[in-house]
Amino acid sequence: MATQRKGKQSIVPEISPVITSWASVAGKKEAQGPLGNRFDIKSDDSYFGQKSWEQAERCMQQLALKTLMKKADIKQEDLELVFSGDLLNQCIGSSFSLRNLNIPHLGLYGACSTMAESLLLAAMAVGGGYFDAVAAMTSSHFASSERQYRFPLGYGGQRTPTSQWTVTGAGAALVCSSGHGPRITACTVGTVTDLGIKDANNMGAAMAPAALSTIRQHFDDMGVGPEDFDLIVTGDLGQHGKDILLSLSQQEGLSLGGKLADCGCLVFDNLSQDVHSGGSGCGCSAITLCSDLLTRLNKGKLKKILFCGTGALLSPTSTQQNLPIPGVCHAVAITGV
Amino acid sequence: MATQRKGKQSIVPEISPVITSWASVAGKKEAQGPLGNRFDIKSDDSYFGQKSWEQAERCMQQLALKTLMKKADIKQEDLELVFSGDLLNQCIGSSFSLRNLNIPHLGLYGACSTMAESLLLAAMAVGGGYFDAVAAMTSSHFASSERQYRFPLGYGGQRTPTSQWTVTGAGAALVCSSGHGPRITACTVGTVTDLGIKDANNMGAAMAPAALSTIRQHFDDMGVGPEDFDLIVTGDLGQHGKDILLSLSQQEGLSLGGKLADCGCLVFDNLSQDVHSGGSGCGCSAITLCSDLLTRLNKGKLKKILFCGTGALLSPTSTQQNLPIPGVCHAVAITGV
Numbered sequence: 001m002a003t004q005r006k007g008k009q010s011i012v013p014e015i016s017p018v019i020t021s022w023a024s025v026a027g028k029k030e031a032q033g034p035l036g037n038r039f040d041i042k043s044d045d046s047y048f049g050q051k052s053w054e055q056a057e058r059c060m061q062q063l064a065l066k067t068l069m070k071k072a073d074i075k076q077e078d079l080e081l082v083f084s085g086d087l088l089n090q091c092i093g094s095s096f097s098l099r100n101l102n103i104p105h106l107g108l109y110g111a112c113s114t115m116a117e118s119l120l121l122a123a124m125a126v127g128g129g130y131f132d133a134v135a136a137m138t139s140s141h142f143a144s145s146e147r148q149y150r151f152p153l154g155y156g157g158q159r160t161p162t163s164q165w166t167v168t169g170a171g172a173a174l175v176c177s178s179g180h181g182p183r184i185t186a187c188t189v190g191t192v193t194d195l196g197i198k199d200a201n202n203m204g205a206a207m208a209p210a211a212l213s214t215i216r217q218h219f220d221d222m223g224v225g226p227e228d229f230d231l232i233v234t235g236d237l238g239q240h241g242k243d244i245l246l247s248l249s250q251q252e253g254l255s256l257g258g259k260l261a262d263c264g265c266l267v268f269d270n271l272s273q274d275v276h277s278g279g280s281g282c283g284c285s286a287i288t289l290c291s292d293l294l295t296r297l298n299k300g301k302l303k304k305i306l307f308c309g310t311g312a313l314l315s316p317t318s319t320q321q322n323l324p325i326p327g328v329c330h331a332v333a334i335t336g337v
Numbered sequence: 338m339a340t341q342r343k344g345k346q347s348i349v350p351e352i353s354p355v356i357t358s359w360a361s362v363a364g365k366k367e368a369q370g371p372l373g374n375r376f377d378i379k380s381d382d383s384y385f386g387q388k389s390w391e392q393a394e395r396c397m398q399q400l401a402l403k404t405l406m407k408k409a410d411i412k413q414e415d416l417e418l419v420f421s422g423d424l425l426n427q428c429i430g431s432s433f434s435l436r437n438l439n440i441p442h443l444g445l446y447g448a449c450s451t452m453a454e455s456l457l458l459a460a461m462a463v464g465g466g467y468f469d470a471v472a473a474m475t476s477s478h479f480a481s482s483e484r485q486y487r488f489p490l491g492y493g494g495q496r497t498p499t500s501q502w503t504v505t506g507a508g509a510a511l512v513c514s515s516g517h518g519p520r521i522t523a524c525t526v527g528t529v530t531d532l533g534i535k536d537a538n539n540m541g542a543a544m545a546p547a548a549l550s551t552i553r554q555h556f557d558d559m560g561v562g563p564e565d566f567d568l569i570v571t572g573d574l575g576q577h578g579k580d581i582l583l584s585l586s587q588q589e590g591l592s593l594g595g596k597l598a599d600c601g602c603l604v605f606d607n608l609s610q611d612v613h614s615g616g617s618g619c620g621c622s623a624i625t626l627c628s629d630l631l632t633r634l635n636k637g638k639l640k641k642i643l644f645c646g647t648g649a650l651l652s653p654t655s656t657q658q659n660l661p662i663p664g665v666c667h668a669v670a671i672t673g674v
Contacts, residue, residue, distance in 0.1 A: 090426075092652045107446040
């Protein structure tokens with residue numbers, strides 16, 4: 001077996017896996033945002049016809065997977081494996097969405113980095129010759145997240161300026177050993193970074209150092225720099241976290257300036273949609289990637305991007321125990337058609 | 338890239354990854370059980386010197402990882418990747434244990450199947466030529482689990498006959514591309530199975546159908562049967578779930594009889610230790626594998642086992658919403674030295 005690793009933390013499959021299809025499901029607020037016309041499925045009903053927001057999230061993942069299989073024109077039995085996870089306690093959005101579908105499933109927890117983590121593992125599984133058609137999927141829901149991590153919605157608490165708006169949406173991508181579409185050329189696994197941020201309403205600050213660490217590592221491992229990408233797009237730092245990342249990178253002599261974008265700032269119009277620092281949640285980077293970004297890569301409008309999923313590894317328990325918020329970031333380099 | 342898959346759900350790395358070292362950390366009750374003298378680290382303090390049970394779990398994973406590196410005689414910077422997860426909300430046992438250690442980390446959620454899931458992914462990462470030294474790790478804690486999934490311990494609720502006792506412990510295994518030790522020859526990824534069990538105190542019943550499904554699939558994919566293994570060892574079905582699995586398999590004409598064991602029945606003496614149906618939790622299969630089983634495989638006392646991690650994919654929210662408990666099982670075939 002020839003090595004498929006490069007540097008300390010990066011993998012480079014000998015034959016680059018292809019993202020042949022992608023699908024996105026979005027809620028009402030997301031549909032009203034700048035990417036509104038790019039989503040496959042949009043719903044005005046925050047319950048998606050279900051009895052609870054948690055079941056709505058399960059439903060969104062099922063819709064995303066069904067749409068993905070339809071767009072890819074593959075049958076359920078030809079989907080060999082699904083890597084997925086979400087923010088809900090015990091990841092019930094993911095596991096319940098796959099109940100009795102007879103599709104092999106490996107569950108992940110990477111907080112809001114899950115779209116990148118699942119893509120990375122799908123690329124590893126396909127690039128290793130283990131599977132030929134693997135889905136990477138995740139979701140989040142504003143209402144299920146708020147009541148789990150913060151307050152009951154009915155409480156109507158005031159949101160702080162650095163707070164972000166959890167995206168209601170699910171995204172899924174199909175990673176294949178052959179076919180037509182954008183290709184995953186390299187991935188970098190992140191480390192758990194903790195600079196002591198304790199404010200659960202300032203996750204951008206908690207995740208920015210992890211993003212910088214992984215982006216730097218990707219550049220070091222691969223011998224590349226910002227100039228090699230059309231876009232370096234983080235998952236959900238929000239405007240505040242993006243500003244921190246820019247400032248931190250400048251301090252280290254790394255100029256990300258013109259290339260840096262953040263899905264949290266792409267998916268909403270922060271000002272007119274009153275989302276404060278921007279979007280967040282697993283769904284944020286998932287629906288941005290699995291609509292606009294992959295479509296632009298597929299049309300040759302983007303030549304190469306570094307998709308950097310960012311995750312804040314907190315829990316309500318760790319917050320209540322006054323512990324800091326560790327961050328993680330996984331990066332996936334994707335080249336256009 | 339040559340195919341490394343066999344059948345529908347199984348992977349067979351061309352060069353079998355080697356489990357060169359393993360480490361186990363156990364609580365007081367576990368140390369008093371039948372495997373008591375096999376654990377590397379034992380503690381009478383359920384807090385492991387920390388301020389909360391959640392932090393105790395974080396501490397157990399750190400102890401397991403430190404012990405693993407010591408036993409394997411490798412430095413922290415030579416540990417290339419850790420796959421880990423746990424039962425705590427948002428997997429804080431795993432993520433907090435790796436804070437600022439600068440070790441690449443991919444977080445998993447497979448409920449109590451996590452030891453098998455992490456081993457499977459470590460085998461995939463090593464067998465694909467991506468990494469040379471990858472750790473698979475997980476933990477659980479009786480007290481953190483009880484208060485999260487069921488009742489505050491002080492409530493002193495009566496336990497039902499089918500209930501199980503969450504193991505306080507952490508296990509870690511080092512999977513390498515070369516070296517001496519038991520080898521991972523094949524792995525089977527499970528599907529999410531749900532037969533409608535809703536009793537959160539009867540997880541054995543919820544997981545037994547998933548175990549049967551994955552064991553049958555492994556046999557089909559690999560063209561093997563019970564006769565090819567010294568032991569087929571499930572993660573934490575407990576006595577009740579093990580009886581159900583035996584009964585279900587007999588109905589399908591599959592005789593697992595003399596070969597079937599369950600970590601939940603190995604780790605405790607069910608009767609004298611008053612654990613009702615047996616042990617459970619991610620730590621149950623983790624400390625059984627990473628002490629007794631791997632040692633016996635390494636000494637040639639076991640020639641080949643099928644290690645079947647079983648997970649009940651419930652959450653307190655899904656239980657309160659009166660939803661059933663989906664189960665999953667991942668299998669790892671390990672051959673002795």
